[in-house]
Amino acid sequence: MQSVEVVHEDRATVHPTTAHRTTTAHRLLPPSSGVVSTGTGSVGGPQPCTRHTASGLIYFSSVSDNTHRFVQKLGVDSARIPLYSSEETLLANRPYVLVLPTYGGETGHGAVPKQVIRFLNVEQNRSLIRGVVGAGNTNFGETYCLAGDIVAAKCTVPLLYRFELMGTSRDVDRVNQGLDTFWTRLSQHLP
Numbered sequence: 712m713q714s715v716e717v718v719h720e721d722r723a724t725v726h727p728t729t730a731h732r733t734t735t736a737h738r739l740l741p742p743s744s745g746v747v748s749t750g751t752g753s754v755g756g757p758q759p760c761t762r763h764t765a766s767g768l769i770y771f772s773s774v775s776d777n778t779h780r781f782v783q784k785l786g787v788d789s790a791r792i793p794l795y796s797s798e799e800t801l802l803a804n805r806p807y808v809l810v811l812p813t814y815g816g817e818t819g820h821g822a823v824p825k826q827v828i829r830f831l832n833v834e835q836n837r838s839l840i841r842g843v844v845g846a847g848n849t850n851f852g853e854t855y856c857l858a859g860d861i862v863a864a865k866c867t868v869p870l871l872y873r874f875e876l877m878g879t880s881r882d883v884d885r886v887n888q889g890l891d892t893f894w895t896r897l898s899q900h901l902p
């Protein structure tokens with residue numbers, strides 16, 4: 712298995728060495744359905760999970776919406792992991808890249824938002840993740856974008872990029888270009 716380095720960023724080191732899955736490599740699909748509720752009942756354990764998504768980019772963003780604003784600027788088809796536990800989590804039905812902010816504080820405890828943990832507790836969602844983009848704030852020093860590192864390591868997929876808050880226009884360009892390259896390489900089984 713080859714590693715894939717998609718994009719670089721200035722502030723922190725991207726770790727491109729994590730092996731990614733080679734199964735179900737695919738090409739970026741045309742803009743598709745986003746989230747569709749099918750009402751098919753529970754999937755992957757006790758969590759109800761009937762909101763299927765065919766988006767290649769899935770993200771979490773809290774009420775402060777920084778990550779949401781960054782994703783909107785990318786202009787790609789995307790699906791947002793629900794904020795409230797009363798809402799069903801998503802069920803991915805194609806490979807995707809996950810974008811998530813860190814909420815650990817200086818201790819790093821609880822860095823991965825619980826909504827993301829709930830989403831990744833669904834086996835199908837874990838099996839379809841292909842890469843991670845981390846968001847955070849450099850004011851947090853050592854724990855900058857820690858949640859991205861944690862999820863990438865746990866799911867053995869590459870951490871593709873890190874950005875701060877809602878990202879700069881340069882971040883947007885780099886992530887867009889990087890994702891295109893990433894999906895193309897995966898579809899062609901290239902390093």
Ligand SMILES: Cc1cc2nc3c(=O)[nH]c(=O)nc-3n(C[C@H](O)[C@H](O)[C@H](O)COP(=O)(O)O)c2cc1C
Nearest residue numbers: 772773775776777778812813815816847848855856
């Ligand atoms: C309570 C709290 C803890 C945070 N902890 C971290 C942290 O450990 N590392 C980091 O890089 N950013 C941390 N952040 C910054 C957020 O990751 C950052 O503001 C992010 O843009 C929030 O995204 P969202 O608005 O989409 O939820 C923290 C923010 C808050 C409010």
